[in-house]
Structures are given as C-alpha cells and as structure tokens.
Amino acid sequence: MKNKLYWDYCILLIPNKHILNIMKIAFICLFIFISGMFATEAESQNARISLKQTTSVLDLINIIENQTDYLFVYDKKEIDLNRQISVKAQNKTVAEILLTIFKNTDIVYAMQGNNIVLMKKSSESIPVIQQRTVRITGIVTDEKGDPLAGVNVSAKGTTNGTITDIDGRFSIMAEPETILQFSYIGYMNQFIKVGNSTSVTISMKEDTQTLDEVVVVGFGTQKKVNLSGSVSSVDMSTLTESRPITNISNALAGLAAGLQVTSSNNRPGDDNASILIRGKGTLNNSSPLVIIDGMEGEMNSLNVHDIENISVLKDASSAAIYGSRAANGVILITTKTGKEGKLKVSYNGYVAFQSIRPGVLDPVSNYADYMEYINSGYNNSNQALPYSQTSISAWREDNGQNPLKYPNTNWIEDTFSTGVGTNHTLSMSGGTEKIQFYGAFGYFDNPGVLENAGYRKYNARTNINAQLTSWLKMGMNVSGFVGKAEPGNAGQSATEAGEQASVGAFTWGWATSPAMILRHDGRYGGIQNVEDDVSESGNNVLKVLNSTKGENTTRNIKSRFHITLQPIKDLSVTGSYSYEYTEQGIKTIPVFNDVWDFGKDQIIFKGEGESYITEKEYKRERNYMDIVANYNHRFLDDRLGLTAMVGASQEQYKYEWFNVTRKNLTAPNGTVLDAANGQISTGGNMTQWVMRSYFGRLNLDWENKYLLEFNLRSDGSSRFLSDSRWGYFPSGSIAWRMDQEEFLNSTDWLSNLKIRASYGSLGNNSVGNYSAISSYGSANYVLNNGVSTGWAITALANAGLTWEKTKVTDIGFDFGVLDNRLYGTFDWFNKKTEGILIQLPSPLVHGSATTPTSNAAEVTNKGIELTLGWRDKAGDFDYGINLNYTHVTNNVDKFKGEDYSLNGIYMTKEGLPINSMYMYVADRIIQTDDDLAIVNDMLAKNPDAFSQLGGVPQKGDILFKDLNGDNKIDPTNDRDMVGDTNPKHMFGLNLSAGYKEFDFSIFMQGVIGAKGYLNEKYFTSTVQRGYQITKEIAENSWTDGMTNAKYPKLTYQTAVNNQANTLWIQKKDYLKIRNIQLGYTLPKSVLSKVQLEKVRLYGSLENFFTFTGYKGIDPELDDLSYPTMRQAVIGVNIEF
Template sequence: MSTLMATEISAQIKPIDQTFVRLAKTEGQLLEIFKDIESRTDYRFVYPAEIIEDKSQITVKTRRQSVNDILVDVGTAANLRFKQVDNAIYVAKLEKAVDEGKIEISIEMAAISGKVTDENGEPIPGATILIEGKNTGTATDIDGRYQIDVSEGDVLVFSFIGYNSQRIVVGNQQTIDIVLLEDTSSLDEVVVIGYGTQKKVNLTGAVSTINVGKEAETRPITSLSAGLSGLAAGLHVNQGSGRPGNDGATLRIRGQGTLNNANPLVIIDGAIGNMNHLNPQDVESISVLKDAASAAIYGSRAANGVILITTKQGSSGEFKVNYNTFFSSAQPSNVVETVSNYANYMELINEGFSNSDPNANPIFSQEKINEWRNNEGGDPLKYPNTQWVDEVFQKNIVQNHNLSFSGGSETIKFFGSFGYLDNPGIIERSGYERYTARINLEAELKPWLTLGTQLNGVVANTDIGTNQINSVFTYAGASTPGMILRSPDGRYGGPNNPEDDPQSNNVLHNLNSQMGDIKHNKLSSRFYGKLRPIKGLSVEGSFNYTLDDYMEYAQPVFNNRWDFYTNTISRNAVGRTSVRYENTKDYNYFMDGLVRYDGEAAGKLTYNLMAGASQEYYKNAWFQASKFDLIDPALSVLDAATLDAAANGNASDWSMRSFFGRMNLGWDDKYLFEANIRRDGTSRFAKGSRRWGVFPSFSAGWRISEEDFFNASWLPNLKVRASYGSLGNNAVGNYEYQAVYDAANYVLNNSLYVGFAQTALSNAALTWESTYISNIGLDFDLFDFKFGGSIEAFDKVTKNILIDLPAPLVVGNASIPKQNAAEVQNRGIELNLNYRDQVGEFEYRIGGNFTFVDNRVTRYKGDERTISGSNLIQEGYAINTQYILKTNRLIQTQADLDLVSQMIADAPIDPSTGNQRNPFAAYGTPTLGDFLYEDTNADGLINDEDRVAVGHGTAPRVSYGINLGFNWKGFDFSALLQGTSGLQSIWNDLYHTTGVRWGYQVNQEIAEERWYEGRTDATYPRLLNYVDTRNLRASDFWLQNKAYMRLKNVQLGYTIPREVTQRFKIETFRVYGSLENYLTFTQYKGFDPEVSGTQYPTLKQALLGLNISF
C-alpha cells in the first residue's frame, strides 16, 4: 500500500495497444517475430515449446504500428491468442481457426482501490477518479473510498472542486491512497496591472480580469471590444453596430464620467493601442483597472479607466500548433416591419394627408389603388408589393481561421499566429476581409539580460459600399413598396406608379452607386529589454512604433432606374465620371524606461519599489484628391481624368512626457499598502503650470483571514481594501488653448484674395479634467474556494470638465474657446460572485456580475440648461436625461373632446391684451386621434414649458452578466446572459412615426394600431402629414424602455478522447456549435436596444467551430 502526494509517477509498462514499433522484416518465423518485438520493447513472450516448432513464414507489416496490431496479424496467420500481464505476453493455441480481426488479445485488468482524503486526513466524498484519455471513471463514496478496474500504464486523474488534481500512473499497485491538497490557485493567481503584475491576493485596487483566451477560442468573436460584454463588473459594453469591420463596441467603466470623450485608455502589451485592431485569438487576458489606486500609474490618460491587454506568449517546452476555425450564418437580431401591400400603403398616405387637410386632393387616385388591389396576385414586376427587409438582407457565411504556434527553451520563447476573417455582411456591398499576423519573441541572452520583440500586422480590405451602409436604413425608409428594388435580370427599379414620388429611393441602387475599395493596414512593433544586475533590481526599457494607414479609392457608377409598369427607363444613368483618393496616416512613437527593486526586511516586510519615465508622440496626416471627366471609366488613376482637379489636406500632432512611481508594502501577508504617483505634461495645454498635472493615489488592504484570531475554516480568504486618488483626462483637441486660423477668401479692390482668418479664440487657462475616486471593497472565498466573489462601492467625481460657456460680448465669427467649468459625479456598487462544484464526473459552475451606477451633473451652467433634441444637460440630473412632454391621453371619445373644450374655456387671460389665451396655440388644438399633453406647470397653457425631466439618461444604471456551464465525459456546455436596465430614449424616426410622407415607408404596427374615425381603442394617434408635428413632439408616449436581457452566447462542445486522437498525433480535437445574440428579451420595438437610430443592426449568429492542437 502506498500513500502518494506527487502529481505524477513514472510509467512502468504501457499496454500493448499504446506501444508502437517498426519491425525489421516483412516475413519471419514466430520466434523471430517475438524476438524482434522483445528487442524493441520491455515485453517478454511466454509460450509452450510446441508453439515455436511451427517454422512457417508469417507475413507482417513493417510500417510503424502498435504491438497489439502486429499480434492481430500474427494470431490470424498462426491461429494464436495473446494475453498481456504486466510486461509478459502469454501465447496460447486456439482450438479452431477464426476470422481475421477476431483474434483474442486481452490486456490484464486489475482492480485498484483506495481512499481519497484531505491534508487533515478527512475523507473526500464525491471525488472523481478518471482514466486519462478514456471515458471511464468512478467517484469516492461517503467515506472517500473507491475501486476502479485499470490496466498497468493507465493514468488515473484524481480531482475535486477546491483541490489540486493529481495524476497517478498505474504500476503494479493494488491500493492507491491519495491526499488531495487544497487549491489556492485563486490566491496565487497573478493579475496584470500597470507596469507590472501582482498576486491577486495582494491587490488593494479595484481590478477585474477576463480570460479572453478561452472566450475567443470558443465564440465567434471578430471584434475584441464587442466580445467583452457581460464578462466583468463595472464594464459596460454597448455594440452600436453590427457592420463588418466596424462592429467594435463603446466601452464605459463605471459610467460616463465626463461630458467629453469618456473612452477608457487601452494598453496592449505595455503600449497604447486600439483593441479592435487585434486578432481576438491572440489575446491571453484582459485586466480592467477601475479605481484610482489601480489606474493612477497612467495619470492623465486614466480618468475613464484603463483596459490592459496581454497577448499570448511563448513558453518553454514542446513545439505546439493550434488551429481554430468557425463558420457562422448571421441575420439581424430584429427587424422593423413596414407596410408592404402597396394598395394599403396608398390608402394610408391619402388618409394622413386628408387628416391634416380635408380639402386637399388625395396623393393617390382611387383608380390606382383599385388597380393594384385587383392585381395583387398578378405580375410582380408590374404590380410589386415590396417588403424592403426581404430584399436588402441576405444570407452569407462568415468564416474565421486562426493558426498559432508556440514553444521554446529555457532561454528562448516564442509565439506566432496568423488569422483570416471573411465577413460578407448581411447587406450586399458591406463585405470585410482581414488578415492578421503576430510574432512575440523573448530571449534570455544572459542570466542578467533579456531582450524581446512583439510585432503585429493587420491588413484589412473593405467593400467601398460600406460608405453607404450608414444611410442604407435611411434610404430604405425613404422608399415605397410600389417599387422593384432589383429585377431578376439585374435592373434597378423606380416607382411603378406615376403618382408616386419619382425621387423615392432605391437602396440597392444606392449601394451600387460606387466602385472602388478601402484598404486599412496597421503595423505595431515593440522592442524591449530587461537588465538584472543584482538580486531584486531590474532595469527595463521599451520602444514602440505604430503606423495606421487608411486608403480609400472611389468612382461613381451610373445605373439606370426602370419603370417596370411600362418597362421603360424612368431615370437615365448620367453623370460626370470622376475619381477620388483619400489617405490618412497615424503615427505613434512611444518609449519608456523604469527601475524596479524587490526586497524583504525584518522577516515579515516585503516591498516593491518602481520609478519610471515615458515619452510619446502622435501625428496625423490626411489628404484627399479628386478629378473629373475620365478619359475612360476603366481607368482609375488621377492622371486619367482631365478637369476640375481638387486637393486638400492637413496634419496635426501632439506629445506627452510623464514621470511615475509606485511603492508596494506588505507586512506578514496581512497588511497591505500601495502608493502611486504620476506627473504628466502635454502639448495640448499652454506652457507653464497648467501644462503639467500630478495624479497621486493611495490604497490599503487587510487580509483578515490570515489573522491568528480568525479561525473560520469555511472562509479561507477574506480581505477588505480601500483606496483614494486622482486621475486626469487630456482627451481634448490638440490646439484647444491656442488661437486657430484657417484659409478664407476676401475681396480687396474688386479682386479676390486668399488669406488667413482667426476661427477660434485662445484660452491659455485650459487645464486637465481631474477625476477623484474613492473605493472600498471586500474580497472573499468560502467552502474550500468553491464559492467566491467581491463587493465594491465607489464614488467618482470629475471636475474641471471642458464645456462651452456663454461669453458676455463677442464681435466677429471666431468660436468661443472651451473652459474648465463642469462637474459630474458617478456613485455605484459592484458585485461579482462565482460558484463551482462537481458531482462525480459532472463539474458545473455558475457566476455573475452586477453593476449599479447613479450619474449626476453636479456643476454646469448654473440655472442654464442645454437641450439637444430630447436630451437635457442640467445640474442635478443625469447626462442626457430625457426632457419631454407628458401625455395625458389619446383623444378618442366625446368625453375626451369635452375635456379639451373645458381647457379652452378655463384658459388664462393675456394681461397685455385682456383677451383669453388659446391654450393650444403652440402645437394646435387637439381633436379626435390626437394627443392631449399634460399641463405640468399648471399655467393653463400647453407648450414647451410643460416639458419635464424623465428617467436617468441614455446610459444604463444597471448592467449585469450571468454565466454558467458544465463539463461531463468530454462534453462541455456554457451559456452567457447579459443585460442592462434603467435607460430610456425617444424612438420617433422615419421607421416609427405617425407622420406620413410621399415616397416614404409606413410602419406596419402603427398602421394596424392607429386611430381612425369610429375607433376608440387605438394605441397610436391618427396619421398626419409629416409637417404637422402635433403628435410627434418628444413625449413619454414615444419614450422607449431600452432595458434588455440577451442570451449572448450558448454553446455545446465535445472533445474526442485523447486515446483516439493520439493515434493521429493530435493532442486535442474539439468540435462545437454555438449561438450568439440569438435571443433578446426587451420591450424596445426598434432594430436593437443597443443600436441608436438607423444604424447597421447587431446580428444573431449560428455557427459550427473546431479547435485542434498538435
């Protein structure tokens, strides 16, 4: 009997089906074959003497194969059976001949038993014992005991949630007792922080980590930012578009803390970058720095939080190759249905115009309405009833491939990858193709010297039609169902009805009105070195260079539009040929250097000191050139055009220099303290004290669970932490503090001259926006680390926000400079919980995160307010609070009309005239089918003064994510739910309006639920001419709740057992199916609650994928 705590014991004898040899000869006698096998293995044959008396020649294969397969051939030819026991192979004669492949070859199975306990000797019931590479296993009983049949050489894997797994190779034991050690990996986990790493257990700041490597390999993530949704507390992800190549999301960390640029700082392997230019499969992990303690090391760039991205690195060991691929089919997550029956459509247009002006002539004649209705089943080319959704959206297959390799030795480590994405889009001419390549290399040239490089390249090609994509939904809404968008023979249509608007849009015609291409290439490079002259001291430096090159070429394409009713051209394809080129280049140079020193003192004190400096420079250069009248439209260069050449361009740059430092102290692994400081200077502010900003932070932690008085074994980890500090925001224009001049024409002595005129006044007093963050948190793990999480509370105040203030006296056309005058506060809580356990071979997990943010503008323009559409910015309210009318009722009965009459009778007297005022003068007197708005200020009048602040802005107050999954016998399942609540916005655009317009679509739901004469149960008001806006005012009727819960991802995978895949030299072979964004639960009626207005919708996808490693 043996008690084992090692993670692996060397194998003694492998089974014959796992031992491979190549025999010397293709023919031989039995004894020769046995000796050949014995010379190449540790096996010994045991047989009766009479067996080898047979001198017949037996044919065998000389290719490399298992001993088991060789013996099958030998047994078939010589009528023998075999049995392996340890290293002995027993041979016996069969009584009668059998068919090939039915030779009896057995491997002796032995019953192994034992007991699984913890370090204290307590039994662990329910622990799993699996034979590695096989779907065979068992579990311990209530006393921790088990029994399992194994073969010598099998590898047993002992595991239980909360403990480290152990692998034991079976030899000749009969009993194996195992002591499982407690899994403290969650405490030993290393988290990437600014300019370094730190054990998670020692963190005193607010940091969330995301295992992107696993997510990207199993989900159809083509945009890294969009793939983060629902994965971290405090991080809100809003994917405002599903457009290929431009499906990146807007990220907010703990709410919107400024009235200006609120995007977080993104750091990729130590250098500032754009995460949407990364291949998601190249990313290993992401750290989200949310408070001042964790982010202050980045100073003026970190007011909106920091996202640290670490790409995959090489490791010492065997050369490994991984191939991941998926194919997916996508469709819009939701569509807005419009009226497609053209006869009904014509009647609705007539109804709306008649409601606004009963004396007006109808837009469409009854003759045409009847003609269309009588021919609904007739010629579809002549009498179309077009639903634009069916014509515009298409089914395509997205494919993504990623090949990576890694490996190295103790001194050199490397990782490389190549990725390819082809996304044709769900709308034609929106295709996107991307190639990515990466190489990460690190070499330890000396024990004291390490050098490395990280290179990343992206080549992206986008269809020129994407320039029209953002207007697709506008053009589709400004269209009519009485039009064929494109005939089967490829011709584009116009309205078939001469009474319809001849200018009505054909969205497919518009999409194909250009030819050309868009090329977007990016190169990112980082070179670094580390010196370790003495123990504990390191000196590091790096240089980064990034080039972002965007090139666009476009030519107009002229296509006729047809009237298929008469089969004639309704609009000739005429226009001037031209060619246009546009190029933008962004250059980024960044270098930094730092010194670290780690040490211990007094036996219990640990310290880490770091100081550094950095310098960065950014430059943007842009130009555009065009020319008209090409000699031949097939020629696409500027010199092929002859007239009206035009060119313009510009360039801008800015730079920043920084000094920073950090001190970490720990006493007895219980008491933790950290201080950070950074001093930044930027060219975006005037020279002097306002150019420089200083941003300090302090944090402390107490590991209560390490105290001697704390003896709650069920709570192995408990830590409380707190932090306070300041951060900056320099996300302002490059020349905001300077007077700006621009070229302008002027006349002097009757001649036209070109000069420069001042277009913006200067303000040398501009300085940093400053954010002050207080944070308190509690981290905990319970029940042998099965259940854990954290709770955070924060208060985030941003001061000196740049806004436009009114000037007392301005003469001229120059714009007024911004001033540091506003203040915004965000307060909130975060909760993160995770639980994992197992029942026998069934392992399961569930986790979730929750964030609540309360946003307020605490200082703005005093009593002044800024209103943009229905959005309000005013002190005391959330950013973009809805400022709208309240609807009293939809007037549908005589009682409703009587109320209107009473309001007219009770109207106040105008003191300037002595006459009674008209309470409805602002919007018009409502009648049947109209809204009656609330007189919220009780002045007897209905006007803009009755608008009130409603809701909490257009950003969510609550965001959350829920993940769950299980693993069982090679199957894996996972699901991710994600959602938000507490946000509302007005939806009253051309897809959702009761204002009808000649040549524009009509919403199907509104058509069915509108008020019309005689109806008293309508949901929507009556249809009116779109210029009659009495019912279209921003009101709570049009206010949509954009809260949603989305099944972000659900997938089921299966990993083929290794005993099968290893025969083909494959380490891992996993297939999976997945659904992305497939179910959304929301009251919002638009395209998608994440998408604003008429943008490219987000997509729901179904896919099949494959992961292979060698």
C-alpha cells in the same frame, strides 16, 4: 519558523503546484510584410529550479526558499539537515525535486499554500490494511490529458493518503465504500467513490479563481490575492473557445462588473462598441484608455486568439499609474508569448451563418394596405389623396399573382441577406530555456448581411523572448494586419468610409414604397405605380449599395522591442521602444446603373451622371518609449515585503489626412487620378501631440496580511501651455487579508477574505490639440465697399486650460468559501470629476470667434459592483455559475449655474444626469368627447392655449400636460426632464457545465433603466407618399371610433404630434442571450492514435435571442445603424 501551520492541516494532505505543461498553442509566422517577429513576456505559473551540485538538505532548503515563494516548516529533531545529497535538476518543479531527495527515506512532505511541511512518517500515517481493503491505482491528468505530478490523493476523513508521481500515477489501499479526494493547488478538488473499480482516471479542472492567480496591472503583475485596488480580469476562454468574435470591444459586454459595453454600429470592419467603465463620468470623451503590450492602441485591431489576458483597472489605485488618461478607467491587454518546451501547433476555425433579428422594423409590405394607410394620413390632414381606388383595387385583385407588375416588396427582407463568415487562426509556440517564441496568422472574412459591403482581414503576430545571460533578457513583439472593405462598404461620404452601407441603407430603403422592385434578373427596378413619386426610383437600396467601386484598405504595423537588465538580485531595469503606423486608403469611383419598369419592360432612368474619382488617405503614427526599474525584496525574516517601481516615458502621436477629387473620367474603367481631366478639388490637415511622464509605485506588506500601495504619476502634455502643462496624480490603497489571521485559521470553510479601500486622483486630457491657443482661419471682411478675404481669429484661447481631474473613492471586499467554490467581490465607489472642459456664456463683444473652453463643470458617478460565482465538480460532471452586476447613478453637480445647454431633446443642467431628455409630457391621445372637452376648456380660458404648437389638437392628436397650470402649452413652462439614456442596472450571467467530453454554456447580458426616444423617420405617425411605414404604427394608430389607440392618428403633416414628447419614449431594457454553445472534445485515447493533443468540435449561437419591449432596430442602437447580426456557428479547435 517563518510561518505557523496547524499540523492537522499538514499530515499527508499534500497539495502541490502543477508541473508546467511546457509549450502551448502555436504556429510559425515569418511574414515579410510585417518585417519580422514580435514578443511579449509571460510569467511562469509554477516555481522551477535549475541546480546541479552536491549539497546538504539544509542548503537545498535555503536555495528553494531564496528562489521561490515557498517557506519550509520542520522539526530539527526529525530531519537530518546535514545529509549530503546530489541534486541534478534542470528546470524542475519543487515537487519533483522533493520527490527525488526524500525517496526511500522516512521523511514525507506536505504543501499547503506557500508552506512546505517536512515530517517523519508516523505509524498513524501508514494505513492498516484490513481484509476488505483493495488496491486502487490510477492516473491524474489536467483537462488536456497531460499528467499531473504531486496531486494529493487521500481517503476522505482519514490520514490515509499518497501523491501522484511524475507520470501522474498513484496507488492507494482503500475500502470499497471509501471516497477518494483529489486536491491540487490551482485546481478544483474532486471526489470519487471507489465502489468496485480498482483503476480510475481523473481529469482535474483548473481553478481559475485560485489565490495564486496573477493579474496584469500597470507596468507589471501582481497576485490577485495581494491586490488592494479594484481590478477585473476577463476570462479569455469565454471569448476564444467557441464564440464568433468579430471584434473584442463588442465581445466584452457582460463579462466584468463595472464594464458597460454598447454596440453603436455593427457594420463589418467598423463594428466597434462604446465602452464605459463605471458610467459616463465627464461631458467630454468618456472612453477608457486601452493599453496593448505597454502602448496605447485599438483593441479591435487584434486577433482575439492572440490575446493572453485582459485586465480592467477601475479605481484610482489601480489606474493612477497611467495618470492623465486614466480618468475613464484602463483596459490592459497582453498578447500571448511562447513557453519553453516542444513545438506545439494550434488551429482555431469556424464558419458563421449570419442574419438579422426577425421583425426588425417590419414595414407594411402589402402595397394595397400601404396605399390606404397613406391616404388615411393625407385625409386626416385635409390633403388630396395621392392614391386612387383603382390602383388600390388593382393591387388587391392581383393578390401577388403578377409580382413584376404589382409588387408587394418588403425592402428589409429583400435587402438583408444571409451571410457566411469564416475565421481561421493558425498558431505555433515553443522554445528552449534560453529562447521562446509565439507566432500566429489569421484570416477573417465577414460579408455581413448587406451585399457588396463586407470586410476581410489578414493579421499576423510573432513574439520572441530570449534569456541571453543570467542578467540580460531581450525580446520583441511585431504584429500587423491588412483590412479590406468591399466597395459598398467604402461609401461616398467625405467624413467616414462606410456611411453608405450602414446608415445609408436605411436612409435610402426608407425613402421607397412597396411598389418598388429592388432587383430582377440582375437589373434594378423602380416604382411600378405612376401615382407614386417615380423620381424616387433612384432610392433603390440595392442599386445604391452597388453604385460605387474602388477600394478601402487599412494597413497597420506595430512593434515593441524591450531589454531587461538584472544588475543585482531583486532589481531589474527594463527599457522598451514601441512604434505603430496605420494607413488607410480609400478610392471611390461612381457606378451608374439603369432603373427598370419591369411591368413595361423599359428603362425608367438611364444610368448616367458626372464621373469622378476620389482618393483619400489617412495616416496615424505613434512612437512610445519607456524605462522602468523594479525592486522586490523581503525584510525582517521575510515578514516585511517591499516592491518598488519607478519609470519614465515619452509618447508622440501624429495624424494627417488628405483627399483629392477629379471629375470627368476619360476612360470608363479608369482607376487613377490621371484617368480624369476635369476640375480638381483637394483637402487635408495634420495634427500631433507629445506627452512626457514620470511615475512610480510602492507596495508594502506585512506577513502577507496587511497591504499598502502608493502610486504617483506626473504628466506633461503639449496640449496645454507651460504654466498648466504638468499634472500630478497620486493614489493610495490599503487591504487586510483577514483569512490570514490566526483567529480565522481554524475556520475550515473560509478560503479567502480581504477588505480593501482606495482613494486617488486621475486625469483626462481629451481636449483638442490646440484648444489652449488661439486659432486663425480665412474670413471675409468689407473694405472700400467690397468684400475681401483675409485671416482672422476663429477660436479664442484660454491660457489657463488644464487637465480634468477625477477623484475616486473605492471600498470593497473579496471572499471565497468552501475551497473557493463560492467566491465573490463587492465594491462601492464614488467618482467625482472636476474641471470638466465646457464653453461658458460670453458677452457678444467676442464677436464671431468661438469662445474658449474652461475647466468649469463637475460630474459625480456613484454605484456598486458585485461579482458572485459558484463552481464545483462531482465525478465526471462539473458546473459553474458566474454573475456580475453594476448599479451606477450619474449627476451633473456644476455646469452653468441656472443656465443649461440643449442639444435637440438632450439637456445638460446642474442637478440632472448626463443625457437627460427634455420635452413635453404627453397626457393622452384625444379619443373621446370628454378628451376633446379638455381642449375646448383650455381654449375658453386662454385663446392662445395652443398657439405655439402650430395648431389646435383634434381627435387623434396628442394632448400635452399643462405643467404650470396657465392653460397654455408652451416650450418654456411645459417641457420637463423626463428621464435619461443612462442604464441604472447592468448585469452578465454565465452558466457552464461539462460531462466527460461534453461541455455546454450559456451567456446572457442585459441592462435596466435606460430610455430612448423613438420618434424617428421609421417610427412616426407622420406619413408621406413614397416613404415606408411600420406595421406597429399603422395598425395601432388612432382611427375614428377608437378609445384605446397606442399612437396618434396618421397625418401627412402636423406640428402638434411632431413636437418632442413622452409618448415616443420607450424603455431600452433588454436581456440578450449573447452566446449558447455545445462542445465535444475527442477522448485522449482516440487522439493518441493520430498524434493529436486536442480536437474539440462545437456549435454556437451568437446574439440569437433578444428580449425587449423596445420597438427600434436594437435597444443598443440609438439611430438607423447597421443592425446586430445573429450568427449560427460551427467550429473546431485542434492542437498538435
């Protein structure tokens, strides 16, 4: 026989595949503005057969083996193989066919994995009905209430068993104390004690870690159990069921080992996260490649409810098929497609109440206290005091009774409000055997927590797949979205829209004092104390947020058309063409608002200025086409499996922009350029690149135990000159499925054990489009004693410029025990990137032209990844625990020899991690006479001890360490590498539980080992009249007589304490409770009365709790950026 099965596993233990629940989720979407409908291909989870003929049992067995992965095991003496049977099966599962042809015979069958055992009923298999036995009947369904056919129902510890019929019903004789076991491929085993019940209903929970799980890989899919590379799959249910996901990138935090997600900005519409796979592996762009339905794209452009699955390719074996862009890993996203069956409609919606984390920054808002703190700083710097005791006393005596005259404004509380966001997605899917479709429409409104700075988005998607003939299949996938940012979100910066609403809010808000009233009675207020700098009244942050009108609209359309031919058995050829176009238009017109002194009820500043109108337009266009051939066949009596794939692709990308500004609007309400008649200024540029690729993959397996995979990709890029244009990226991997060996077959507790290893080369072409050639630009030169303008070389070329190459070694294993209730994976990796592009030191003879980049640096990342989980179900209660952990270290192996580069406090040097911090080492705050004696002793030994600090430190100042012991503090000898910003440990933990119709989960994520430098404008002991100060600094800074101060004394200006030093370094370790949710699904008995398939109500808390010692806005943010929003959510999922 093809495979050997132990008979004690076979007898009436009959796990079977689930009859496919045809048609899931959906909605009709015919949208004119996206020009049609769109589709991606889906894989059926269950083998199905269509057959209408009279044949023999033997011929039917051969048909099933040829059309599925099943193998039959039987004794020819027991089975009448020549018996003629009439089969009429239209898209039926194998279980359904077998139930029909062996009905009313003495033949039974058992399914174990991919093996089907046929046997004659024995007397032992017929239970002896004793006097105390009772008949137990029931129905078995999936989590959605649909019946499951072929579920094995057995009395635990006996051979007494049966299987469920087409309607999921069963009947079995058992004693009252018997424990019934329910087992089914793709679902978790369940146990129930009979007791006094004679009728039971069992809901089977899907086993998401089943060995038959299919994982999306580059240009195809593979069974997870047969993977020899390192691939993580993201459980989409954790993203779509109950979480208020505003973008996908931020939502991925903590969901997969090796995936480092850092929120860099949370502004609505631009709340993208920084993603690294296995750490920062290069000095240049370290972002992974994102592939959406076969073409590179931006994941945040998607509606999360349209996503079917996400795969993260982490090692060379899995990612090498993408060659020159895969050095930083690959994220594959596949959108949903339709499935055969009746029409089903789904609605997902929620309302989210948004706010910022309490205590963010926490400025001193009591103005009397504020004035005293500022006076203290000026006094410590021997400066005249800016505030009189009269003003201080007046504010103290009023004690908040007259807030219009004596305000005590907390600008954080008055600026950041509570937003109410909503999200709605309506989808429909269905189809016939020949054609299937999926369509969806979504609306998303995210007002955020800053007024006039929200974002709205409309998106649509439609997928169509058509099986035109037995050898021809076609499909299309079309999607689009329109995003609109509010005027305060459009900004006035010429660089990027939204700067004003994010960083600008903090910039302007911090340049105010508590004496400013932000707004009253619809009017904007100014400084209410003449001793303040009244000119700073224009910094009113609410006024700034409302000082712009206009629009910021992004439109995107993306389409993919594909056709698949199957000229012969086991061979398919697919060709596809994809096109994406994105256009962003920004219009900015200033709004001039008056600023009031409410105490005097008069205008301080009149809202006036030079009017103008600015229009900007950004266009991105991408064309992609490929052709891929796949061959899959088994040889040598199915012992040797071969899968081969070869393909070619070409991609073109074009980006262009322009802006026009015209001054002097002739009409106050004018919104077009012709409404102005003043000076015109313009700008613009265009850039493009092209890449052609050839690629292939070969998979071999022997008896599904020994697995080999080889990949090769060749890329040619227009970014490099002809001699260096092509790069070649090979990889290979091997794996051994030890659990398939005979010596482990008798090990009941072992479900899965696989050892794997891979090695290969990846590339990175993230360089400028024209870095390999010289650039020219306008420049001034002297001629005849005059200055003239001409053209000159502004950047020198390096004709030998080529790809960065990353060599990755990965060794790992996967395991599952106790019916996969306990499961896990482990990986060790070594990732070395060579030929990193940097600018080397060059002689001055080059002149002012930029020196060329060279492939000269090397970086190594090493680390481990661990995923560990447990899931189980006992009666109506189920629960699960999933932990993922990543440890990564980083080192610059080769850079500029003894030389280094310094960007502020961040150093790049051989032997150090990327983003190493380089600064003075704080020894102590000088607080006692003994501390001051150290300063005097250094001065006695070297009068120039502190000459390079701009002053001699006094009590309350920071004393730096003299690292080289020469009694002099200087930047050359006394600065040191004091840590880096890279986290060393990253983890995610998900806990879930369910009882009957209730479900609960909590998801947390965190990092350990990262450091941050916090001596910013809002966190410093340097104070200035009219600028905010935090309570943390004000209440813990040194004052005369203190011996345990956390921070130096307040000063107006001091060169000593403003030097970058370790006192301001803080750990950025954190634990975030990303999501807590509680849900309730209405019982099937209730829904059947209103003809609904599913109704689930839930409440959810997103980003509500953060545990950290970091004093900044957020441990994920490096600067004054839009803070992370907490969200309290109420939502509903409905399926018709």
